[in-house]
Amino acid sequence: MSLPATLPNGYLPSGVHIAALSEVITRFGTTTPRRQVLANRLQELLTLARATVRLQRVFVWGSFVTDKPFPRDLDVFLLMQEGFDGELIRLPQAQRDVFNHQRARLLFEADVFWATEAIGLEELASWLGVYQLSRDMIPRGIVEVTFDDRNP
Amino acid sequence: MIETPEQFERAEEAITKMKRFLLAARRTHTPEAYAALSAPILQELQDRERDILDYLSRSPQVASR
Numbered sequence: 001m002s003l004p005a006t007l008p009n010g011y012l013p014s015g016v017h018i019a020a021l022s023e024v025i026t027r028f029g030t031t032t033p034r035r036q037v038l039a040n041r042l043q044e045l046l047t048l049a050r051a052t053v054r055l056q057r058v059f060v061w062g063s064f065v066t067d068k069p070f071p072r073d074l075d076v077f078l079l080m081q082e083g084f085d086g087e088l089i090r091l092p093q094a095q096r097d098v099f100n101h102q103r104a105r106l107l108f109e110a111d112v113f114w115a116t117e118a119i120g121l122e123e124l125a126s127w128l129g130v131y132q133l134s135r136d137m138i139p140r141g142i143v144e145v146t147f148d149d150r151n152p
Numbered sequence: 153m154i155e156t157p158e159q160f161e162r163a164e165e166a167i168t169k170m171k172r173f174l175l176a177a178r179r180t181h182t183p184e185a186y187a188a189l190s191a192p193i194l195q196e197l198q199d200r201e202r203d204i205l206d207y208l209s210r211s212p213q214v215a216s217r
Contacts, residue, residue, distance in 0.1 A: 084185075085181040085182045085184075085185030085186075086182055086185075088182075088184060088185050088188065089184055099185075099188050099189070100188055100191075101188070101191035101192045101195070102191070111192050111195075111196075112192065113189070113192050113193065114189050115173075115177055115181070115189055116180070116181060116185075118180035118181065119173070119176055119177060119180055120176065120180075123172065123173050123176045126169045126172065126173065127169065127170075127173050129169065130166045130169050130170060133162060133166060135199070135200070135203065136153060136154075136159070137154065137158075137159035137162045137163060
């Protein structure tokens with residue numbers, strides 16, 4: 001297991017923690033019925049995002065990756081291959097829903113943030129820095145999700 | 153909730169970073185994609201700016217209680 005224990009404040013320690021999806025699900029998606037529901041939603045949305053074959057990296061933060069027994073929703077960032085933005089309109093509806101904020105909230109109980117690699121590494125790092133602070137400005141860790149088959 | 157000047161500074165920095173991300177995304181993504189990807193960020197910006205206005209609306213005495 002590569003994910004560290006949560007701190008007394010319920011958050012992961014600061015930093016970006018890399019973990020396989022299976023580990024994320026085992027750790028955060030099993031202990032309560034609410035967590036099981038959100039874990040299923042996460043797997044559904046990631047299956048659809050991966051089906052585009054343009055998914056490069058995945059980050060998860062927010063209440064799901066804390067020790068709260070009843071997380072409100074999922075917060076996810078999907079980094080897509082450069083050029084994906086031009087393909088968005090041609091995706092099957094089920095895949096396109098992942099990248100539509102309102103549809104994603106409705107279907108997956110998730111705030112899905114996304115961009116393509118064209119955004120640049122510097123902006124990506126800056127963005128990830130924003131989410132390593134809670135809305136109460138408390139430092140917290142976020143999770144980069146990898147896949148067991150190593151193929152995004 | 154923002155309670156201290158340090159938290160206020162961090163919140164302002166976070167908002168600046170989010171706006172910079174949006175500006176970069178506007179330059180590098182198609183209009184359709186930008187419309188989709190900016191929606192949750194704009195919502196988050198609005199929420200965070202509300203937190204800042206809430207902090208600024210309280211006097212230091214009230215904020216430190």
